[in-house]
Amino acid sequence: MMEDLVSMHMELRQFYGPEDSSFLQWMRWEGLEVLPSELKKIASGTDCEELGAWMPLYSAVDVKDCMRKVQTLKYAEEACYNGTLVIKAFSSGLEIGTCNWTINGPKRNIAYISSSIFVSTHAMDFNFLGLQGNDLIIFSDFSTLDTTENMENDNTYCDPVTSSNASDDLYNLEEIAASLLKDDESMEEMEKLAFICTCAFDSVRAGGSVLVPIDRLGIVLCLLEQMSLLLESSSLKVPIYIISSVAEELLAFTNIIPEWLCKQRQEKLFSGEPLFAHVKLIKERKIHVFPAVHSVELLTNWQEPCVVFCPHWSLRLGPVVHLLRYWCSDPNSLLILESGDDANLALLPFKPMAMKVLQCSFLSGISLQKVQPLLKALQPKLLLFPKDLRCKIQISEANTIIHYSENETLCMPSSKESTEIDIATDLASQFHWKTLKQETVTRLDGELFMDQGKHRLLSGFRQADSKQHRPLLHWGSPDLKRLLTELSKMGITGTLKKNMDSAESKNAAGIIDIDDPEKALIDVRETGTVIITADENLASHIFKAIDIVLDGI
């Protein structure tokens, strides 16, 4: 799609602009910089949405370089970033390959919901069950922002009585899921397509042609199927042309991606039929695919009336511009536009227009009635909801809702105080446990790994028991008399020299003078003990003795 845009843009520049591909001088907006601030603000727009937002289009090389950096994922494939974050995509149903994302980290699970369609006519359905179990949901479907739908009128999906009852959640979940997946919406979409087809059919019967600017790929593919079915059933021999530099590749591609399509299309794979009917239609020469409006094959094949699918929906780029100029004065011809964009503005250069214009709108997100039940099914602890949609819908769940708006940073309260750590049982069984007053404690061993967002303590490569177990940390103060006793048990004799200032401490300070088996000194103070000896063996025995009389780990 990006390559197509670049090639159409190239064509535009060949006609209207300088041919060299260098950065256009005027787009540096140096002229804008020298304007007085007030004028500058007006020219560039308050949020830079006027001239300030103009920038040169990327090149084909940029597209290639950019795509090289992209790591592609399949639906529900786990991508692990840095061992810490597990990133997954779930189908959103809007288009082929569109998705909602989840990010699972050691501290929080986040789901991001974009424009989604529960039952799609072509793409894989909205997998909302895959988004369950996330404590934070960022709701980012703005498709209802411009609609005039009102929540209050139709409240059949959410019964306030059952929604407040939490005891039968499981039962509810199934019920909610069933209501969300009712395919009335996709039926409605199919009816819209059928209506468009009959309008188109009327036009061609009257001798006019039909022009369909390509907007959403999936809708175009469905329209292609229905349109050719309708034409086939009539006696009219009307050719369908698809004109785009990437059409051939795109049409071939849509037929090798069964894993990304809705159930009905997948069934076609299992019964050995092409996923989309255009494969057969191209073979039967009912659909003709050309790379450009000036292709020789197109010119020799051209026949009117006809139905043409071509880019670009802006009506400023691509083959559609030429064809619209050609047909705009023909009252029998028909232009099919998706509404939403300012149609008046789009058609301005072609006015006055005798050509008929059919504006249609397709479902492009979660309808208002389904927002509430969806959130109920997902049960997030925390919901981030657009401030702009606040007036459209009242979320009555007990969850914490935080409203967000553009260019604003929100700080979320932390959900978990501490991090969970998994300790392998085979490792834990080798720990040296010690019982204190209330608790049992042990020093950890092994190696800590961070994998799939989880901290794991596994036995390392070294054998845990090959290393001598020694407490490394001691606390309290040693009882010197007890220490002497322990030493004598080991065959070490010494005398206590309490030469320290006895006022300093009751029993902690002092020096033990050892003379058998070797000469040694033990200098005991309040905060520490120093063992002084020339003999390795004796040193380690004394350490053991002190370890016994002290608490240590």
Place this chain on the structure above:
Amino acid sequence: MAIDCLVLGAGQEVGKSCMVVSINGKRIMFDCGMHMGYTDSRRYPDFSLISKTGDFDNALTCVIVTHFHLDHIGALPYFTEVCGYKGPIYMTYPTKALAPLMLEDYRKNMDRRGEDEQFTSDHIAECMKKVIPVNLKQTVQVDKDLQIRAYYAGHVIGAAMFYAKVGDAAMVYTGDYNMTPDRHLGAAQIDRLQLDLLITESTYATTIRDSRYGREREFLKAVHNCVAAGGKVLIPTFALGRAQELCILLEDYWERMNLKVPIYFSAGLTIQANMYYKMLINWTSQKIKETYATHNAFDFKNVRNFDRSLINAPGPCVLFATPGMIVGGFSLEVFMQWAPSENNLVTLPGYCVAGTIGHKLMSGKPTKIDLDKDTQINVRCQIHQLSFSPHTDAKGIMDLVKFLSPKHAILVHGEKPKMATLKERIQSELGIQCYCPANNETVTIPSTHYVKADASGTFIRSCLNPNFKFSTCSSTDKSYLDSNKSKAVSRLSVSDDRATEGILVVEKGKKAKVIHQDEFLHMLGEKKHEIQFAYCFPMHMARTEDLSSTSHMLCSFDKCTLISRLSMILSDELSEGNILDLGEELQVESFRVSVCSSDNCPHRLSSSLQNGSESVFFCCHWSVADEKLAWKIISIMKNSTL
């Protein structure tokens, strides 16, 4: 916790792959195959071992099928439609799409052989309805606890290795796989996973193969020679997989050599199979995938449908006929006609199940084959055995086992003596416990389990900072010798003791907690009591004149000189530890040494007094963690002269 593996098929043999694994309360059946060498009850796995009452829905959590070969899926319609299993079945998209073709082709051939029907066309259709298709790497949540994931296995289109995880226990069942790419498929690919168990095929447990291109040339030359002499080539294959691979090979060769000899597909191998392949091109090798927009590699130009009337038509031809291994059906019918002529050629795959005609042709060079007591076939035709195979060789198996490093491995799908050899290799070379159970045996292995604890922020943060310790592993290190029989050499080893700074605290009725040792004393409300070692002793001096007179008043410059001399001695003699020269002090881990100028140093022992003129005192102190190191340094110091 344990993992129980009940082998229902492919135990110490090839055929009817079927393994039932119980893992943390979940029970998964991997593959549900049939044995091509038997026509009696031994044809199917003994399902009664799963559940005596036949209540398979409660006995199994799910069934996972790795690929569409009959020895992996052949018993599935029987299991679901006749035995009545109604639970979920998982397989990849291509397997779900192509399995019915294989099953249908097989069923028709059985019909022709006059055997009693085990399942019908409707059974196959009903069975396939229960199948949930999965994509590669897609993490499928079968239920709350069981997670499965498919990985690319090569072998045939859609073949997958399956990863299954329940709680903390995880395993991989490979099915059949190929570690090297072939004409149309890529090599097996899998992530590095933490596994308790790996169940792997071992068809070529002892074979090591070189490049496949030479072997492909051999095959093409054999076919070319035969058709050039006017002979007919029979390639018995199953409907899918090998047929497409060889066809790509022949198609390519035909184009290059400009051959016009017809290539036929018999009825079972409908051109329709290629329709599926065209849609599933994303599951083939990178090279084929890239060309989909311009030319789909499965659009064969030279391939035509075969008609029975062409069997005895004059002139050369190449025919792909089902079923493979000449089990019966059409390939047998053609074989009977073509075998008596020495002009003709029959190519056989690298592996044929015992009991099939293919197997008989491969073992020795028979001139006559008895089909039954009335029919005898004269075999004068040439036999070519394909020496390339879609299975991994022994090196590939070893590579995979080493890469995954599971705690345990089980070998299936191979020949008993060869498997035993491989098992020995895995145990001795990789140190991984390995089993090759026979059919209807159960292997039980322990599984990983984790206990959960909350870790404090301080501990986690301290773990984020590396705390490496470098030491030289001496060649006598016992643990090193144990794990590796090869010659042990002294090498640098890196250890990281971050985790040992953590302390696990378990209090009654509370969740276990991991805290950093610094936090620990605070929690107890106690003060740290540090135990240190200290020792102040004299070291010999080489020359006395410059220092002896002023030994009591060593200036700092002299101290630094002494310390740097000492540093040089230590770095020569000491193989471990990081020696830091801090000017007036030398530090090796926690061991610190400095020149001692005080006569009343408390760390001196009176008995160690010597004539002070030729020596200088060094005062050392260290903590228990570096005890061994400290004594080593002291002994070096005592035995050297500054």
